[in-house]
Amino acid sequence: MVQHDATAAERFERVILESIDQILANPDPTSYLIWAGSRVPTLLGLSEFGFEPQEGERLGRLLATLIWNATPLPTNGFCPCPIERPEADEPCPCGSGLVYGACCGDLDALPPLSTELIWEILIERLPDGTLRAALDQGAIPEPLLARVAERWLDEDRPGRAVALLEPVFVGPLEQLDGRYALVLELLCDAYDRLEHWRKKLALLQRICAEGQRALQSTAWQRLGLMHLDAAQYDRAHDALTAALRCDPGNPSIALFEIALLTAQGRDLAARERARFWLHRIRRLGLDVEELKSFLEAAVADPQAAMLDSQAVSLDPALLDLHDWIAVAMTRPLPDYRPRKRRQAMRAAPGCTQPDRFAGLQGQDSAPELESASELRPPPDILQAQRQWCSLYPLGKPDSTHLALEEALTAWSDTGWLGHLLDHPELADSLEVLDDLATALYGHPDSSLPWIVHALLLPLLERAWAIIEHAAPLDADCRLPWSLAANRPVLRLLFRRYLAQVQLGHTAEAVLTLETLLSLNPQDHQGARAELMNLYLRAGEDERALELASRFPNDRLADLAYGEVLALYRLGRKERARRVLRVAIRRLPRVPAYLMRRRVRRPQLNPHDVTFGDDDQAWLYREAMRDVWVAEPGVLDWLKHCLNQAGLH
Numbered sequence: 001m002v003q004h005d006a007t008a009a010e011r012f013e014r015v016i017l018e019s020i021d022q023i024l025a026n027p028d029p030t031s032y033l034i035w036a037g038s039r040v041p042t043l044l045g046l047s048e049f050g051f052e053p054q055e056g057e058r059l060g061r062l063l064a065t066l067i068w069n070a071t072p073l074p075t076n077g078f079c080p081c082p083i084e085r086p087e088a089d090e091p092c093p094c095g096s097g098l099v100y101g102a103c104c105g106d107l108d109a110l111p112p113l114s115t116e117l118i119w120e121i122l123i124e125r126l127p128d129g130t131l132r133a134a135l136d137q138g139a140i141p142e143p144l145l146a147r148v149a150e151r152w153l154d155e156d157r158p159g160r161a162v163a164l165l166e167p168v169f170v171g172p173l174e175q176l177d178g179r180y181a182l183v184l185e186l187l188c189d190a191y192d193r194l195e196h197w198r199k200k201l202a203l204l205q206r207i208c209a210e211g212q213r214a215l216q217s218t219a220w221q222r223l224g225l226m227h228l229d230a231a232q233y234d235r236a237h238d239a240l241t242a243a244l245r246c247d248p249g250n251p252s253i254a255l256f257e258i259a260l261l262t263a264q265g266r267d268l269a270a271r272e273r274a275r276f277w278l279h280r281i282r283r284l285g286l287d288v289e290e291l292k293s294f295l296e297a298a299v300a301d302p303q304a305a306m307l308d309s310q311a312v313s314l315d316p317a318l319l320d321l322h323d324w325i326a327v328a329m330t331r332p333l334p335d336y337r338p339r340k341r342r343q344a345m346r347a348a349p350g351c352t353q354p355d356r357f358a359g360l361q362g363q364d365s366a367p368e369l370e371s372a373s374e375l376r377p378p379p380d381i382l383q384a385q386r387q388w389c390s391l392y393p394l395g396k397p398d399s400t401h402l403a404l405e406e407a408l409t410a411w412s413d414t415g416w417l418g419h420l421l422d423h424p425e426l427a428d429s430l431e432v433l434d435d436l437a438t439a440l441y442g443h444p445d446s447s448l449p450w451i452v453h454a455l456l457l458p459l460l461e462r463a464w465a466i467i468e469h470a471a472p473l474d475a476d477c478r479l480p481w482s483l484a485a486n487r488p489v490l491r492l493l494f495r496r497y498l499a500q501v502q503l504g505h506t507a508e509a510v511l512t513l514e515t516l517l518s519l520n521p522q523d524h525q526g527a528r529a530e531l532m533n534l535y536l537r538a539g540e541d542e543r544a545l546e547l548a549s550r551f552p553n554d555r556l557a558d559l560a561y562g563e564v565l566a567l568y569r570l571g572r573k574e575r576a577r578r579v580l581r582v583a584i585r586r587l588p589r590v591p592a593y594l595m596r597r598r599v600r601r602p603q604l605n606p607h608d609v610t611f612g613d614d615d616q617a618w619l620y621r622e623a624m625r626d627v628w629v630a631e632p633g634v635l636d637w638l639k640h641c642l643n644q645a646g647l648h
Contacts, residue, residue, distance in 0.1 A: 036064030078139035178214030263449030328427035407442020
């Protein structure tokens with residue numbers, strides 16, 4: 001029955017489409033009805049249902065009359081020109097020989113077609129000049145301006161779309177109901193194309209404050225997607241709650257909610273919410289087949305469902321990489337072995353400040369030198385790596401950086417990807433996994449949450465499994481950064497930490513950083529700062545002090561001032577005061593940046609930090625001021641200490 005209904009709907013849609021084409025080509029009702037009498041029965045397949053030819057022709061003319069009467073005619077000022085109905089006792093114009101009242105006079109018994117429905121089709125078919133004339137005359141219903149904008153966006157004319165849709169939202173918003181949701185969506189899409197982020201944000205915030213509830217729901221969803229793209233999951237969840245409060249039955253919220261849950265890696269919750277939305281849609285009898293198909297897929301595999309829902313707009317190269325990951329990540333773990341090396345730990349030429357600073361914490365590096373190792377892959381992986389390096393167009397990031405400025409070029413010439421697809425065994429190489437992560441960091445869509453989940457995280461988890469298998473924590477293995485062969489390993493671990501923090505997996509992120517510091521105790525990557533902040537956010541003050549003790553006289557603000565905060569929390573205020581004095585001598589700008597509610601952002605160097613200067617103080621404020629503010633009395637205590645020292 002479902003198959004039959006779908007076929008009938010498709011046939012009727014074809015009747016409307018061909019009828020509109022016929023009317024536009026020759027807007028004469030007599031010619032059109034003659035055409036419809038022979039063509040419409042064929043399009044509907046009436047003979048398959050046992051209709052006699054004359055009966056089929058009559059039905060065809062009847063449907064054609066409904067379509068004609070609803071069609072805005074460019075030759076009539078874009079207004080319909082209904083066919084005049086004969087009197088009941090006059091001959092029926094269908095040619096049956098019967099009077100109109102006994103033949104086609106039951107036209108009134110059929111539901112009329114919506115002129116807005118015809119406009120949706122006309123907008124796609126009118127030539128530019130005719131469409132512009134319709135717009136100039138104000139003939140197109142305002143909610144359907146979205147369809148015009150959609151056509152122009154397809155033609156890569158976002159400026160036109162903005163000029164068309166912005167006036168809709170200029171005046172009071174009270175009259176704009178849920179029919180204007182698509183207008184808002186298309187205007188936001190046009191703003192995105194033009195990179196008008198501020199205008200988009202201002203519009204959404206205004207609608208959230210002043211619009212009708214149905215339109216507010218759409219605005220909250222768009223705001224939520226902005227937060228989702230920025231990995232601001234708490235704000236995205238607040239937007240989801242607001243959207244549900246404004247319009248609880250809006251089925252479009254389902255897609256946003258599943259997207260948010262999958263971006264956070266909450267696949268179980270995503271499955272449950274997909275079941276909930278499916279039940280609600282079925283109970284309400286909503287005709288949203290595409291959404292129902294998505295939700296059914298999300299019940300089975302929410303991550304795959306999200307990927308499939310975006311496949312049309314995604315870079316095919318990313319989809320190819322996803323297919324390779326699905327196969328390659330199932331391979332057995334390769335047998336890497338730590339190999340002892342003796343090498344002086346000098347800073348490599350061209351290294352950045354974080355590298356050179358790694359040796360300033362005053363630790364004795366002799367024990368580390370004695371146990372320094374590098375992970376050695378099996379011979380077959382070495383051979384595969386050499387072939388890979390001859391095809392992969394990028395090098396390694398400089399120093400402790402994670403990205404390459406030229407990484408985008410890897411996605412314009414993807415010969416390397418073809419080789420990768422043919423060789424799943426390359427997933428056994430930490431060098432290759434590191435290169436793939438670097439390439440993903442450089443992709444234009446790298447900020448999309450699904451890239452982290454579906455592509456980057458599987459690569460990083462594969463690397464973690466290989467490293468953990470080869471150098472377990474209890475093996476006392478050291479993989480210092482000074483050995484170039486270890487840098488892909490350490491880079492992959494730091495990337496894993498960043499991905500875990502982005503997903504809100506704090507406990508796992510702590511373990512990753514602890515592993516990183518165990519393998520590379522001199523910490524050229526600044527992992528100790530990140531770990532200190534995670535300890536303090538979790539209230540692990542004793543562990544924070546233990547970490548600080550491993551890096552005495554450290555010039556990272558996170559360590560120097562993190563130790564102060566941990567001591568204060570533990571009630572050791574005298575010790576905290578002594579440590580604070582040392583911190584202030586080394587990093588004097590930090591306290592002012594912590595205490596002030598508002599501070600102007602200093603000029604920052606994206607590639608370096610000046611120790612003891614305003615940029616370092618600002619970065620620490622951005623990272624940790626909320627934790628200091630949340631601790632009762634600590635900022636007053638800090639101010640008192642500064643006053644006593646004559647520094648405030």
